[in-house]
Amino acid sequence: MPYLEISSKNFSYNYQTILQKLAPKEPEKIAIVLKDNAYGHGILEVATLANKAKIQTAFVKNIQEALGIAPLFKDITILYPNSLLNAKDLENALKIPHLSFCVPSLESLQSYPENTNIALKIDSGMHRNGIAKEQLQEALTIIQARNLHLKGIFTHNGYGDDLSSAFYVQNMEFLEIKKEALRLCEHFKIPRPQFHSLSSSGAMRASVFNASLPRELQDDLFRIGIAFYGYNCSALNQPKLKPIASLYANKISSLKLKKGASIGYSGVSKTKGGSISSYDIGYGDGLFRLREGMEIYTAEGYRILPRASMDCISIESDAPKVCVFNDVSAFAKAFETIPYEILVHLHAYIPRVVV
Ligand SMILES: *Cc1c(COP(=O)(O)O)cnc(C)c1O
Numbered sequence: 001m002p003y004l005e006i007s008s009k010n011f012s013y014n015y016q017t018i019l020q021k022l023a024p025k026e027p028e029k030i031a032i033v034l035k036d037n038a039y040g041h042g043i044l045e046v047a048t049l050a051n052k053a054k055i056q057t058a059f060v061k062n063i064q065e066a067l068g069i070a071p072l073f074k075d076i077t078i079l080y081p082n083s084l085l086n087a088k089d090l091e092n093a094l095k096i097p098h099l100s101f102c103v104p105s106l107e108s109l110q111s112y113p114e115n116t117n118i119a120l121k122i123d124s125g126m127h128r129n130g131i132a133k134e135q136l137q138e139a140l141t142i143i144q145a146r147n148l149h150l151k152g153i154f155t156h157n158g159y160g161d162d163l164s165s166a167f168y169v170q171n172m173e174f175l176e177i178k179k180e181a182l183r184l185c186e187h188f189k190i191p192r193p194q195f196h197s198l199s200s201s202g203a204m205r206a207s208v209f210n211a212s213l214p215r216e217l218q219d220d221l222f223r224i225g226i227a228f229y230g231y232n233c234s235a236l237n238q239p240k241l242k243p244i245a246s247l248y249a250n251k252i253s254s255l256k257l258k259k260g261a262s263i264g265y266s267g268v269s270k271t272k273g274g275s276i277s278s279y280d281i282g283y284g285d286g287l288f289r290l291r292e293g294m295e296i297y298t299a300e301g302y303r304i305l306p307r308a309s310m311d312c313i314s315i316e317s318d319a320p321k322v323c324v325f326n327d328v329s330a331f332a333k334a335f336e337t338i339p340y341e342i343l344v345h346l347h348a349y350i351p352r353v354v355v
Contacts, residue, residue: 010242031057033225042352119152126158160202200227201234246326249279269305275318284310286345299323
C-alpha cells in the first residue's frame with residue numbers, strides 16, 4: 001500500500017518561517033488554507049497540526065470539509081459552499097456559529113437565512129469571483145435587510161507570483177474597497193468585518209506595505225496555503241520552505257533483466273541491466289502519468305521508468321519500499337505544471353501518516 005508521510009517538523013518549520021516573515025507579533029493574522037483535502041495532504045491530518053500550532057483561522061472548500069474540522073478552529077470560512085451541496089450538511093453547518101459562507105454575488109446573498117455568517121467576496125481586478133466595488137452599497141443594503149452577519153470582506157490578488165505592477169494595482173484597488181466598505185459599514189451601523197486579500201506569495205510581498213497602513217485599513221488575515229505545504233511558487237526571492245509530504249510506495253514484484261530488455265506498455269523503456277521492480281502507485285491513485293521523454297527519479301535516486309501504469313510504476317530498484325518524492329518540484333517541472341496540481345490529485349484514500 002502506498003502512503004503519504006506528513007512531516008510535523010517541516011510543518012512547524014514552515015509555520016515559524018511564515019510567521020517571522022509576515023507578522024511575528026500577530027500570529028492571529030496567519031490563516032491556513034485547507035481546501036481540497038489540504039491540497040491533497042489530508043485535511044484532518046493538517047488541520048490537527050494547525051490546531052496544535054494554535055492557528056485559529058482556516059479556509060476550506062466546501063461544507064463537508066468545514067464540518068469535518070469544525071472543532072479544531074475558532075473561525076472557518078467556506079470558500080465554495082455550493083460546490084458539494086447537501087441539504088442536511090448545509091442545515092448542520094448553518095447551526096455552527098464559527099462557520100462563515102463565502103458570498104460571491106448579490107444573488108447568493110439572497111439565499112442564506114437570517115443570522116448566517118457571510119464573507120463577501122469583491123472583485124479587485126482578477127475578474128474571476130466576486131461582486132464589483134460598485135455593488136458594495138447594494139450588498140450591504142441586502143445584508144442589513146436580511147439580518148446577515150458580515151464577518152469578512154475579501155478579495156483575491158491573482159498576481160502574487162508575477163513580477164509585474166498588476167500586483168500593486170490590485171492592492172491599491174482593495175485599499176479603495178476597504179475605505180468604501182468602512183464608510184458603508186458606518187452608515188449601515190454594521191461592525192467592521194475582517195479584511196483579507198493575500199495568499200502565500202502575495203502576503204510575502206505585501207506584509208510590510210500592509211503593516212504601514214493605518215490599523216483600520218490593514219488586512220486582518222493572510223490566507224496561506226502552499227507555503228504551509230512547503231513550496232514557494234513565485235518568481236520572487238522568498239524564504240526557503242520545506243515540503244511536508246513524502247510519497248512512499250511498496251514493491252509488488254521484481255525481475256532481474258538483461259541489458260536492453262524492454263519494460264511496460266509498448267516497451268518504451270529499456271533496462272541497463274539489473275533489477276527492475278514495480279511499486280504500488282499509479283495514475284489511478286492520482287500520481288501523474290509518466291510517459292516517454294520524462295526523466296524522474298525517486299528520492300533515493302532510482303529512475304522511475306516511463307510509461308506509468310494505472311496502478312503501478314516500474315523503477316530501477318529492488319528496494320522493498322521507495323520514496324516516490326519528498327518534493328514534487330521535479331514532477332511539476334516534468335509535467336509543466338505547478339506543485340499544487342501534482343499534490344492535489346493524490347487520492348484521499350491513500351493513507352496519510354503524520355510523523
Ligand atoms: C487557494 C486560495 C488561497 C491560498 O493560495 P496559496 O497560493 O496556496 O497560498 C488563498 N485564498 C483563496 C481565496 C484561495 O482560493
